[in-house]
Amino acid sequence: MKIAAIQMRSGPEPEANLAALEPLLAEAVAAGAHYVLTPEVTVAFAENREGLARVAGPYEGNPQLAVLADLAKRHGVFLHIGSMxxxxxxxxxxxxxxxxxxxxxxxxxxxxxxxxxxxxAGLNAYRESDTYKGGDAAVVVPVDDIKLGMAICYDVRFPPLFNALANGGAQLIAVPAAFTVPTGEAHWEVLLRARAIETGSYVIAAAQGGVHPNGRATYGHSMIIDPWGKIVAMLDHDAPGVITAEISAEAVADARQRVPALANARDFAKALPR
Structure with a gap:
């Protein structure tokens, strides 16, 4: 199966973001992609909580989701909205x-x-939990014959989630993101490759990139990594764009046989100094 990651530079207005997404999706489909991932905060990258409240509605009857569903149907693809x-x-x-x-x-x-x-130190405290309520369940879903595990951005720093997804059958794990520039330069690639290597899974990471209308700057550098940890597609910049790659269940099985870390894992007691 061919998969694609879309890199965007979303702003606070959903209509403008959906308009920017459409030609990128068309490009991915023209390249043969059957599964397409978009970044975190695809629909609206608001300046603050008040701006988010202005544009983000409930899930049921969501008008932006209706537009996205129409795009998926019109192009006949699995369209994975990284987050909204x-x-x-x-x-x-x-x-x-x-x-x-x-x-x-x-x-x-x-x-x-x-x-x-x-x-x-030296910066204001950041409390994402003041604005967002965290989920409490790992999710694995089928995309034709491939099983997809879902994660978002900061989740990439928590290996137990990726271990749970892989043990739940995931062969491809999605990491849509809006990484900051400093953390992206330092950690983006190494974290993504580590998650692919330790789970023997493909990792697809669709990123926001560039300076956004809300003043935030994100790192970009969307990439697709194979189960051996090799980067098979990458954008080496922060501008909008599309990358694609072919994936197979056989490559996942091969990597997990060569290094059976999931099968060899053991529970253990913790005898640590107090």
Whole structure:
């Protein structure tokens, strides 16, 4: 199966972002992709909580999702929206990944589990949990004969999630993201390759890139990595674009046989100093 990752530079207005996505999706389909991943915050990359509240509606009856479902159906592909903000009843949002099938129907949903809450010396405290409610379930869904595991951005720093996805059957793991430039330069590639190597899975990472209308700068450098940890497709910049690669279940099985880390893993007691 051929897969594709779309790199974007989303802004705060959903209509403009959907218009920017359409030709990139057409390019991916023209290249033969049957599964296409978009970045985190594809639909709206808002400046702040107030801006997000202005454009992010509930999941049920969501007008942007209806447009995306029509795109998936029109092109006859699995369209994986890396994430979109969905308004919840407690006035927070879910950072939700949505897989749409070639018929335009929802095939899978995943709410980002790990939220970035940090106090960094010299910088303001950042509390993603003030705006978003974290999910609580790992998700693996079929994409034809390939099983897809879902993750979002900061999740890539938590190997147990990827281990759970691989043990749940995932052969391809999606990591849509909006990595900052400093963390992207330092960690993006090595984290993605590590997750592919330790699980013997393909990893596809669709990124936001460049300076956005909200003033944020993201790293870009979308990439697809094979189960042996080799980068098989990459954008070496932060501009919008498309990458594609062929994947196979056989390559996953081969990598897991050569290094059977999933099969060899053991539970162990913790005898650590207090």
């Amino acid at each position: 903000a969905v308004a919840l009843e407690d006035r927070r949002f879910a950072n939700r990944s949505v897989l749409l099938g070639p018929d335009g129907q929802v095939q899978g949903l995943y709410d980002k589990i790990h939220l970035f809450d940090a106090d960094i």
